[in-house]
Amino acid sequence: MQAHHILSIDDEDIIRELLGELLEAHGYRFTGVGTPHEALNIARSDPPDLIITDLQLEESDGLELVEKMAELVPDAPVILLTGILFDSQTVNETLSNKISTYISKTAPLSDLLAEVKRLLKDR
Numbered sequence: 872m873q874a875h876h877i878l879s880i881d882d883e884d885i886i887r888e889l890l891g892e893l894l895e896a897h898g899y900r901f902t903g904v905g906t907p908h909e910a911l912n913i914a915r916s917d918p919p920d921l922i923i924t925d926l927q928l929e930e931s932d933g934l935e936l937v938e939k940m941a942e943l944v945p946d947a948p949v950i951l952l953t954g955i956l957f958d959s960q961t962v963n964e965t966l967s968n969k970i971s972t973y974i975s976k977t978a979p980l981s982d983l984l985a986e987v988k989r990l991l992k993d994r
Contacts (some may be wrong), residue, residue, distance in 0.1 A: 875926045875991050876899040878919035879953070880910040881935065886976070888966050890923065893980055894987065907931040907939070914943040920994055921987060926953040926979065948990040952976060 877899050879890050879976055885904030894901045902917070904910050907930055913919070922940055926933035948971035972986050 874916065875897055875967045875994065876900045876902065877921045877923060877987065878910060878913055879903045879931075879952075880907065880924040880928065880933075881905065882925065886952075890983075891978075892954040893984060895953050897984060899987070905929075907936045910936060911939060911943065914940055917958070918944045920993055921950070922947050923952050923983075923987075927953055934969060940952070941969070948972075950974060950983070950986055950990070 877894055879887055879992045881887050881890075881903070882905045884905070887905070891903050902913055903920070904913060904927075907928060910922075921939075922944070924933050924936060924940075925975075928936065933951065933953070937951075940947070941947070943981065949969070951970045951973045953973070954976045973991055974983050974986060
């Protein structure tokens with residue numbers, strides 16, 4: 872079986888490097904990019920099975936990117952990994968129809984890994 876492809880969009884190099892190390896160590900194929908433009912190109916040429924994106928990107932709004940990605944890879948779950956803290960009401964009302972889950976950048980990596988495994992379990 873081929874490894875699941877995970878695409879991460881974050882303008883912080885250290886975050887992409889950390890996620891790449893974590894996910895590759897657990898058998899996933901990882902692509903990390905810093906801009907929405909790169910992310911859209913990857914989605915067209917090598918569609919991901921799961922997307923992890925920041926909300927605040929230098930060139931774009933993360934939610935705008937999520938909407939564009941949904942058109943290209945409609946079945947790929949989306950994890951919003953951000954330093955912005957949201958209350959549960961905001962997540963439920965505003966984000967729930969756009970993303971699969973939200974994780975704070977301050978959460979333990981084990982939480983992120985558990986969500987990745989959960990979202991890819993039946994794929």
